[in-house]
Amino acid sequence: MPTILVIEDNPTVRDSLVEILQLAGYDVIFAGNGKQGIHMAETRHPDVIICDLSLPILDGYVVLQILNSNEACCKIPFIFLTARTERSDVRMGMNLGADDYITKPFDPSDLLNSIECQLKKLENNRLVQLHEMQMVSELCIPESADYNPLKTLVMDRNVRRFRKRQVIYQEGNYPSCLYFIVKGKVKTFILDEDGKELITELACEGDFLGYAALLEQIRYVDTAEAIGEVELAMIPHNDFENVLANDAVMRQQVIRLLAENIEEKEAQLLKTAYDSLRKKAAAALLMVYKKYNIVDYTDVGINFSRGNLAALAGVAKESLARTLAEFRDEQLIEIRRGTIYIRDKDKLTQFCK
Known part of the structure; x- marks a missing residue:
């Protein structure tokens, strides 16, 4: 059962919140001022915090700032509940890292929907982190375990960071290395005669980029661009060729990647040409x-x-x-x-x- 921490100095509002949340099936703990709220957050580690902005001793802004500086509490979803409706107040709260801002008087369904949304995002983040941990552990499998040459190829490589919309490689250039996406998302695209962009591939964590041109030793036929912040492991051309020349399992995996890539692009081109x-x-x-x-x-x-x-x-x-x-x-x-x-x-x- 998720635990909700309510930080509210008004007893009437606090009791109403506790009753609503308990009826919705949540385990509720509460505090009457900002100092008590920080202590409860640090000791009880709730799943969501609902905090009034105008609190005695420490106001809601200070509570959020202190919890954000605490590694154990900084990822707890934080919802402001306040009578202040000025845009500057809302903006300040969101800039400090609040996840939502609900004004009084509030509709109980709006509050419950906000809590549910934050809990879903929290669970999804946990699942993504678990997946990333599994990816890292798989990349670090020792040679005595099941051997995956594509994963061992990227170990201990230099990692380069790319900004949002930064070009990774350009159509018409010759490849010098193989790219492996450690973090983030990448698109590859071509431009038609009118300058209209057509995305040819979407790639994310765990995908390789640029291997087709590298294998065929030809110029890139499309351009790769970062979608948001991206981290790429750089595998030199010679290292990639040496592994291919001496590892039959690696050659089979690369052939499989190429076949899947060609099939996906053909299907996409057909859809672009004929679909509604x-x-x-x-x-x-x-x-x-x-x-x-x-x-x-x-x-x-x-x-x-x-x-x-x-x-x-x-x-x-x-x-x-x-x-x-x-x-x-x-x-x-x-x-x-x-x-x-x-x-x-x-x-x-x-x-x-």
Whole structure:
């Protein structure tokens, strides 16, 4: 049962909050001022904190700042509950790292929805961290365990960081190394005669980049660009060739990667050429959801720009926006603060058949 910490100095409001949360099935603990609230957060480690802004001794801003500096508490979702409605107050709270800001008087359903959303995000982050830990442990498997040359190839490599929208390699250039994505997301794309972008591949943690051009010793046929912050392990051309020359298992795995990559690109080109607008949009949404939702969590938002989605679907940005609005009206998706949430995955999948 999730534990909710309520930090509220008004006894009437505090009792009302405790009753609402207990009826919703939560274990509730509470404090009457900021100092007590910090102590309870540090000793009880609740799953979510609901904090009034105007508190005696230490106000809500100070409580949040102190908890953010505590490694054991900095990741606990923090919801401000306050009568202050000025934009500057809201902005300051969010800039300090608050996860939500609910004004009094509040609708109990809004509060419960906010808590549920924060708990889902917390669980998803835990699952992602578990997945990343598993990836790291797999990359560090000793030679005596099951041998995976593609994973051992990236161990102890120099890691280079790329900023959002920074080009990793450019169409027309010759490759000098193989890239392995340690963290982040990458897109590869080409530009048509009119300068319109078409995404040819989406890649994330655990994927290799640029191996086709490296193997064929030809120029890159597309451009790779970072989506957000990216960390890449750099594997020199000679090291890659030496492993291929001396390791039959490695050669088989690279051939398999190439075959899968070619099959995916052919399927995408066919969809771009012949599918309807709704079918293209549905396929693009599902592709991004499947590629980046590594734990198949049902409430993971798609934080992918409309321009990138349009480039992936091979349609104009305005056409994609209209189609997304239709999907939203049909309750196939939900759009909250620009983030897309898939609500009827089965129906979107039917569009793609």
